[in-house]
Structures are given as C-alpha cells and as structure tokens.
Amino acid sequence: MIHLLVGLPLVDVGGFRASAYDTQFNELGEEVAAGSFALYADAPVHRFRRLDLRLYTGGGLQSLRYEAPGLSFDGATWDLLAELGPAWTIGDGAVRGFAELGLGVSGRLGLPDYADAVAVFGVSGHGAVGVTFGRGPLAGVVAFRTDSVGSLASASGDILLPDGSLSWYWTASTFRAVVSAGVAFGGGPDAR
Amino acid sequence: MIFFLFAAEAQAFCGTFVGGDGALLANTESRVVLANDGTHTTLTLAMDYRGDAADFALILPVPEILTAESVSAVDQALITRIDEWSVPREVAYTCEDVVSVSYNVGGCGAVMGCDDSNYTMVGGGTDSAEGSVTVESTFSQAGYTFVVLSAEESSGLQGWLDANGYALPAGGDAILQEYIDSGSYFLAAKVALDAAPTDGQWLPPIQLRYASTSWALPIRIGTISADGPQEVTVFALGNSSQGEVSISNYPEVSVEDECMRPATEDLGAYYADQLDAALVSEAGWVMEYSWDLTANCDPCTAATGLTPDELAALGLDDYHGHLSRMRLRYTAEQATQDVAMYGSGVLGQAEQIRYIQHADVLEGTFPVCGEGFVAEPAGTCLTPDRASVTGIAAVGAAWAPAGLLGGLTLLAALRRRRA
Numbered sequence: 001m002i003h004l005l006v007g008l009p010l011v012d013v014g015g016f017r018a019s020a021y022d023t024q025f026n027e028l029g030e031e032v033a034a035g036s037f038a039l040y041a042d043a044p045v046h047r048f049r050r051l052d053l054r055l056y057t058g059g060g061l062q063s064l065r066y067e068a069p070g071l072s073f074d075g076a077t078w079d080l081l082a083e084l085g086p087a088w089t090i091g092d093g094a095v096r097g098f099a100e101l102g103l104g105v106s107g108r109l110g111l112p113d114y115a116d117a118v119a120v121f122g123v124s125g126h127g128a129v130g131v132t133f134g135r136g137p138l139a140g141v142v143a144f145r146t147d148s149v150g151s152l153a154s155a156s157g158d159i160l161l162p163d164g165s166l167s168w169y170w171t172a173s174t175f176r177a178v179v180s181a182g183v184a185f186g187g188g189p190d191a192r
Numbered sequence: 193m194i195f196f197l198f199a200a201e202a203q204a205f206c207g208t209f210v211g212g213d214g215a216l217l218a219n220t221e222s223r224v225v226l227a228n229d230g231t232h233t234t235l236t237l238a239m240d241y242r243g244d245a246a247d248f249a250l251i252l253p254v255p256e257i258l259t260a261e262s263v264s265a266v267d268q269a270l271i272t273r274i275d276e277w278s279v280p281r282e283v284a285y286t287c288e289d290v291v292s293v294s295y296n297v298g299g300c301g302a303v304m305g306c307d308d309s310n311y312t313m314v315g316g317g318t319d320s321a322e323g324s325v326t327v328e329s330t331f332s333q334a335g336y337t338f339v340v341l342s343a344e345e346s347s348g349l350q351g352w353l354d355a356n357g358y359a360l361p362a363g364g365d366a367i368l369q370e371y372i373d374s375g376s377y378f379l380a381a382k383v384a385l386d387a388a389p390t391d392g393q394w395l396p397p398i399q400l401r402y403a404s405t406s407w408a409l410p411i412r413i414g415t416i417s418a419d420g421p422q423e424v425t426v427f428a429l430g431n432s433s434q435g436e437v438s439i440s441n442y443p444e445v446s447v448e449d450e451c452m453r454p455a456t457e458d459l460g461a462y463y464a465d466q467l468d469a470a471l472v473s474e475a476g477w478v479m480e481y482s483w484d485l486t487a488n489c490d491p492c493t494a495a496t497g498l499t500p501d502e503l504a505a506l507g508l509d510d511y512h513g514h515l516s517r518m519r520l521r522y523t524a525e526q527a528t529q530d531v532a533m534y535g536s537g538v539l540g541q542a543e544q545i546r547y548i549q550h551a552d553v554l555e556g557t558f559p560v561c562g563e564g565f566v567a568e569p570a571g572t573c574l575t576p577d578r579a580s581v582t583g584i585a586a587v588g589a590a591w592a593p594a595g596l597l598g599g600l601t602l603l604a605a606l607r608r609r610r611a
Binding site: 023027071114116118120153154160161 | 289543
C-alpha cells in the first residue's frame with residue numbers, strides 16, 4: 001500500500017534562530033511566529049518474505065518570524081528527502097502495526113531575509129512506528145517518526161539596527177520527532 | 193569608517209586663571225579626569241589657554257593641605273588617549289556593514305559578506321602668615337611652583353595673591369569667601385613657560401591626590417576669570433562598585449545622535465551646533481560616553497582600549513570599572529554651585545554620541561538627523577534578494593543515523609513487549 005501522511009513536529013531542532021540586542025545587551029525583539037509541518041509519501045518497491053523494501057519521500061517547511069523595532073526577519077527552510085529502507089507489518093487484523101527505517105538523501109534550502117538563499121544536500125535517515133486502521137483500498141494511518149539530517153553546514157548574519165543589531169543563525173542539521181496521520185491506499189497486503 | 197570629533201572652540205575651567213603680571217588670560221578648554229575610590233580622589237587637570245603672557249598661575253580650592261607627594265605631572269598623551277577613546281564619533285556604513293552574512297557550507301568555503309567595518313579616523317612663600325592668610329606648604333613639582341594657602345577672609349586672600357604676583361580679577365571676593373567658609377584650602381600654582389603662546393596650547397597637566405569620599409568639582413572659582421560660557425569635559429573613572437558617574441546638581445540634557453547627517457558637513461561644527469541647541473538656556477551637561485572599561489565599543493575610535501597601566505596613572509586601579517564622559521556648560525551667572533557627582537552603581541551602560549554618515553541606502557536602517565525615518569525609502573540595504581543561492585554542496589552525515597537509531601529503539605521496545 002502507498003502511504004500519504006501529514007506530519008506535525010513535536011520536537012523540531014534546526015533551521016533558523018534569531019535574536020536582537022541593543023548595545024546594553026537587552027533583548028530588543030521577540031519571536032512572533034514559528035512553525036513547521038511535513039508531508040510524507042512512501043510506497044513498496046520490493047516485497048520480501050517478512051518485510052517490504054520501501055521508497056520513502058517527503059518534504060517539509062520550518063519557518064520563523066522575529067520582530068525587532070524597525071525590522072522583522074523571516075527565515076524559512078524547505079527540505080526534501082528520498083530514502084530507501086525496510087518496513088515490517090505487525091499483526092494481521094483490522095488494526096495492524098508497522099515499523100520502518102529509511103536512509104537516503106535530503107536537500108535543504110534555507111531562505112533568510114536580506115541574504116542569499118543557501119542550499120545543501122546531505123544524508124538523512126528516519127525511523128517510524130505506526131498503526132494502520134482498516135482493510136480495503138483505503139485505510140487510515142497514524143505514526144510516530146523521527147527524522148534527522150546531519151550537516152556541518154551553517155549560515156549566519158547580522159543586521160544593523162539603529163540601536164543594536166539583529167543576528168540570525170541557520171543550521172542544516174535537524175532532528176524532528178513527528179506525529180503524522182494520513183491514508184494508506186492502493187491495495188495489496190503489506191509484508192509480514 | 194570612523195570620524196573623531198576634535199574639540200570645538202569652547203571656554204572652560206574648574207580653577208581660576210590669573211596672570212603673573214596681570215595680563216589677560218583665558219582658558220579655552222579644560223579636560224578633567226576624576227577618579228574616586230571611595231576614600232581618595234585623583235584629579236587630573238589638562239588646561240588649554242590663550243593669552244599674551246609666558247608666566248601663568250592658577251588657583252584651585254582643595255580639601256586638604258597638599259604636599260609634593262600628592263602632586264605630580266601627567267603626560268599630555270594620557271589625556272589625549274582618554275579623550276580620543278570616548279570622543280563623539282561618526283561612522284560611515286556600507287550595506288556590507290548593515291547586512292553581513294557568513295556561510296559555512298560543510299566546510300566548502302562558500303562565504304560572502306562579513307567584512308569588518310572599514311574604520312578610518314580623522315579629526316578631529318614662605319612659612320609666614322600675612323594677615324589672615326597662612327602659607328601651609330610650598331613645593332615645586334611638574335614644572336610648577338605650588339603654594340597651599342588657608343585664609344580666614346577673602347580680602348586677605350586677595351591681598352596675598354596680589355602681593356605675591358597672582359593677578360586675580362576683581363569681583364571674586366564673594367566666591368573666595370564661600371570656599372573659605374566651607375573649610376577649603378587654596379592651591380596656588382605658577383608655571384613659567386618658555387615663551388608666550390602665539391595661539392592656544394596646553395599647560396603641562398597636573399594631577400592632585402587628596403582624601404575625599406565624594407565626587408566633586410570646584411567650578412565656582414573658575415567663574416572669577418570667566419570669559420564667556422564655560423565648558424568642561426569631565427572624565428569620571430568609577431570602580432566596579434561605583435559604575436556610571438553622573439552629575440547630580442545640574443540638569444542633564446540630550447543631543448540627537450544615532451542618526452544620519454550630511455557627510456559634507458564638518459563633524460565638529462555640527463556637534464557644536466547640537467550642543468548649542470541643547471544647552472541654550474541654562475547650565476547643563478551631556479553624557480557623551482558611558483561604557484564599561486572592559487567592554488568593547490561600537491565603533492572603537494582606537495585600536496586598543498585604555499590599559500590598566502594608563503588607568504592606574506589616572507587614579508583608577510580597578511580595570512573592571514566604568515568611564516563616564518560628561519560635557520558641562522555654564523555661564524558665571526548659572527554656576528551657582530560646584531559640581532556634585534555620584535556613582536550610580538550601574539555597570540553595563542553602553543552610551544556614546546555617534547553619528548552615521550548619510551547614505552540613501554541606509555535610510556531603512558537609520559533616521560535622518562532632525563527629520564526621523566524616511567517614510568518610504570527606496571532601494572535600502574534591507575531589500576530582500578533571493579535571486580541567488582549560495583553553497584550547493586554535499587554535507588556530512590554525522591547526524592543522519594539519529595533518525596534511524598530512533599526508529600531502531602522503537603522497534604526494540606516493540607519486540608520486547610511482544611516477547
């Protein structure tokens with residue numbers, strides 16, 4: 001079956017951070033908005049006796065808005081991933097568990113305000129456990145997964161303010177713990 | 193790019209000038225460095241002067257009988273150092289200074305921006321008693337001949353000064369009597385210069401050390417020989433417990449700064465106009481600089497800050513202290529009290545007079561002096577530019593297994609539950 005899921009990160013480390021201070025080291029601004037989401041799709045590419053070899057794809061967005069007097073800073077990070085790995089189905093009833101692992105490549109695009117974008121590619125990996133509800137051509141899926149991208153890549157910037165400066169920092173490294181929900185379709189038994 | 197403000201034409205003094213031969217003398221600028229550790233004060237005086245005499249004298253009230261050990265010479269360069277370190281300044285920014293970015297793409301070296309700002313500096317007796325006057329001590333030091341006097345009546349003091357070649361202007365009796373009544377002694381100092389000046393120049397700086405628990409500066413006596421408005425630059429060096437030092441008995445006024453001004457206009461003249469506008473009607477002072485000694489500056493006007501040795505030479509042994517620079521202006525009529533100061537105990541202040549050279553691209557970042565922010569600036573440094581992408585590169589995978597490890601951990605937990 002093909003899985004399509006929307007993920008809501010519970011833990012999201014990486015992407016942009018920003019802060020602004022005056023010359024007396026008093027913080028000038030505040031983070032007014034931050035959020036992220038992810039979309040996942042995976043499908044079996046080969047079926048073994050006890051597991052599927054699946055192709056995992058996905059993408060997501062992390063965004064931040066920081067506002068200081070006279071200036072607001074937006075930073076957004078888009079990422080795409082393509083991974084390959086095993087998936088196991090646990091159980092045989094209307095409610096079945098599954099577990100999966102993936103390893104592949106991830107591209108991340110950082111979009112800071114007032115500066116060039118920065119793009120990097122890296123190795124990514126994930127692990128997930130979840131439950132599939134129902135049988136037939138369309139089933140529900142909920143899962144908990146961890147995603148990570150490792151990188152030494154980073155970017156940073158300083159923007160002069162009339163009475164201080166705003167600094168931002170971006171890292172390509174990320175770690176997410178995500179709750180996701182979606183559908184499974186396409187028919188065919190999962191391996192077990 | 194930094195521009196120093198060189199001292200504008202001003203009148204100043206916290207003692208009073210007298211001419212040894214009655215010649216007309218006037219002080220054009222005074223710089224006073226005060227350091228007080230809670231029990232002792234170190235007062236360093238640097239005085240500019242105008243006049244047509246080569247012999248100079250000054251009279252200064254002091255709280256105790258000074259001796260040769262409590263008076264010394266100070267290198268004029270030291271005064272220049274503390275002045276240039278704290279002087280109002282102007283900086284020229286480019287967009288690279290306003291928005292600096294550094295990219296580190298997996299060590300591949302794709303980097304842009306992040307140059308440091310490009311700073312450039314420009315200019316800116318005897319032991320006998322005569323009448324009610326007692327000669328407490330006499331000594332020579334730092335090229336000066338000093339006499340410490342005590343007096344009971346101002347008329348007697350005036351007479352002694354006249355008789356001994358100190359041509360004090362008439363009309364100062366009441367002020368002298370105030371100091372006599374408060375228990376002050378008088379330090380009369382003479383210095384013979386090599387030649388009469390053809391233009392203003394500096395007298396050899398002198399430094400006095402005396403017991404004092406408070407921050408005070410005797411400006412009243414200076415009004416006896418005042419020639420127009422008086423202006424004194426006070427550098428107060430507070431230790432780490434005293435922090436920022438402020439004047440308590442004259443009003444603080446502010447001048448507009450942190451704004452852009454025309455690059456073509458002389459900074460010294462511009463700042464003088466700002467001071468004139470701010471100090472137009474009454475005596476007052478401007479805090480021109482207030483910064484911890486160990487902290488950095490923004491921007492710095494010298495490559496290195498004041499060193500512990502330099503601070504010790506000015507009377508401060510605590511390198512973790514604070515420098516407060518105050519510009520005080522008053523007329524003889526307005527100077528009704530000597531200046532009283534206090535240590536606020538506040539450290540971490542970081543104030544300075546700074547101007548930015550006007551550039552159209554900075555209008556989104558800084559206001560224009562006297563006008564404020566430009567309503568709709570065109571083409572500022574902050575115009576977003578997302579047309580280019582920097583640093584396409586493969587990155588390391590040090591973190592990548594973390595997601596797999598997380599999944600494996602979950603799997604292991606599930607298998608244990610099934611078992």
